[in-house]
Amino acid sequence: MKDQWTDRLSEYLDGELTGPERTALEAHLASCDGCRTTLDELRRVVTNARALDDRPPTADLWPAVAARIGLSSRFKARPMVRRFSFTVPEVAAASVVLALLSGGAAWLIGRRGTVPTPPVLVSERAPALLNAPAYPGDARFDAQVADLERAVARGRGRLDTATVRVIERNLRIIDRAIRSAQSALAADPANSYLNLHLAQEMRRKLELLRQAATLAGARS
Amino acid sequence: MELTTPGVATLRRDPDQRALGDAETADAALAASGDGRAFERLYRAHVARVHSLVRRMVGPDHADDIAQDVFVRAWTKLATFRGEAAFGTWLHRLAVNVILARRTTLGTERSRYADSADSLDGVAGRPAAPELSMDFEEAIGRLPDGARQVFVLHDIEGYRHEEIADMLGIVSGTSKSQLHHARMALRRHLER
Numbered sequence: 001m002k003d004q005w006t007d008r009l010s011e012y013l014d015g016e017l018t019g020p021e022r023t024a025l026e027a028h029l030a031s032c033d034g035c036r037t038t039l040d041e042l043r044r045v046v047t048n049a050r051a052l053d054d055r056p057p058t059a060d061l062w063p064a065v066a067a068r069i070g071l072s073s074r075f076k077a078r079p080m081v082r083r084f085s086f087t088v089p090e091v092a093a094a095s096v097v098l099a100l101l102s103g104g105a106a107w108l109i110g111r112r113g114t115v116p117t118p119p120v121l122v123s124e125r126a127p128a129l130l131n132a133p134a135y136p137g138d139a140r141f142d143a144q145v146a147d148l149e150r151a152v153a154r155g156r157g158r159l160d161t162a163t164v165r166v167i168e169r170n171l172r173i174i175d176r177a178i179r180s181a182q183s184a185l186a187a188d189p190a191n192s193y194l195n196l197h198l199a200q201e202m203r204r205k206l207e208l209l210r211q212a213a214t215l216a217g218a219r220s
Numbered sequence: 221m222e223l224t225t226p227g228v229a230t231l232r233r234d235p236d237q238r239a240l241g242d243a244e245t246a247d248a249a250l251a252a253s254g255d256g257r258a259f260e261r262l263y264r265a266h267v268a269r270v271h272s273l274v275r276r277m278v279g280p281d282h283a284d285d286i287a288q289d290v291f292v293r294a295w296t297k298l299a300t301f302r303g304e305a306a307f308g309t310w311l312h313r314l315a316v317n318v319i320l321a322r323r324t325t326l327g328t329e330r331s332r333y334a335d336s337a338d339s340l341d342g343v344a345g346r347p348a349a350p351e352l353s354m355d356f357e358e359a360i361g362r363l364p365d366g367a368r369q370v371f372v373l374h375d376i377e378g379y380r381h382e383e384i385a386d387m388l389g390i391v392s393g394t395s396k397s398q399l400h401h402a403r404m405a406l407r408r409h410l411e412r
Contacts (some may be wrong), residue, residue, distance in 0.1 A: 041407035
């Protein structure tokens with residue numbers, strides 16, 4: 001059965017009636033079984049809607065998404081640095097220059113009898129922690145972060161300011177995530193999710209620093 | 221804690237989820253700098269929610285295509301994500317925009333919001349026994365476009381009528397009316 005109040009029941013349910021309207025409707029509900037029943041059903045509809053589970057697509061959409069955004073394979077990231085290409089004569093000339101420089105450096109070292117500080121090869125992948133456990137105070141992690149930060153600092157002047165800002169912003173975000181995980185772990189040290197999350201964030205920091213160091217080195 | 225912010229009403233935030241939110245913000249930053257793995261992690265974490273939203277809003281036929289569009293658009297717009305809100309909230313709003321933009325192509329135009337009471341009654345008025353046990357999702361899918369979209373945005377996704385009216389280009393009163401008609405139709409398909 002439908003009466004003048006039936007169409008206002010949803011608004012009543014959502015708390016959108018004015019005070020006088022609400023009072024009048026409540027007075028009506030006290031004497032109308034039909035509206036009380038309808039209101040209860042509407043309430044159940046809302047409850048059902050809020051309890052709906054999300055379901056993934058039946059087919060994995062990632063390969064199509066990856067193809068459309070230019071990720072040719074599952075684990076290949078979009079290239080972040082400029083691609084360089086050289087002709088064969090250029091490569092040969094570069095080899096000669098490199099050989100001369102290496103020979104000259106060796107000669108200087110032998111002549112002076114001193115050992116210069118070895119340069120940090122920013123394009124070389126440092127011994128990866130990617131597959132090793134990472135945890136606060138891990139000496140290898142701290143050492144790698146310090147090395148990479150020095151390499152980035154050295155190449156910082158060669159990066160444009162917008163790039164530096166993006167890198168620094170991303171590092172701040174990751175550092176915040178690391179601190180958050182460490183703080184949560186202090187209260188719950190055995191929580192496997194938090195341990196995994198912390199390790200992931202630390203790996204991400206290394207990855208980002210490596211990318212930044214490579215970028216700085218590539219532009220030198 | 222249940223958040224009341226529109227559009228994130230279904231997100232609950234506890235310490236683990238805050239940590240997860242930080243991780244997603246970091247992934248979003250990495251993805252914005254070109255990290256495909258980070259973007260895939262975000263895709264895996266959100267595809268069910270995005271796909272469900274699309275499926276409920278436009279039906280199953282175009283859901284895969286539009287869900288793909290959402291993630292492609294997200295990839296191109298990652299630089300605009302500032303981390304001020306949760307990544308899921310940002311992605312969700314972007315998904316709604318993509319879906320609404322596709323309505324025109326799919327023929328779901330504003331005129332459809334003038335769904336007649338007859339068509340809504342048609343959804344409700346199938347009282348044959350098998351219908352009583354109809355899956356609630358399927359019943360939502362059988363609502364007329366306008367009523368279905370308002371119902372999904374309000375009752376499932378937590379948007380307010382004013383926001384829905386703004387998104388759909390209708391007035392707030394129409395949104396309220398569509399919502400009530402949708403609920404009235406769906407009450408026939410409640411579990412008995």
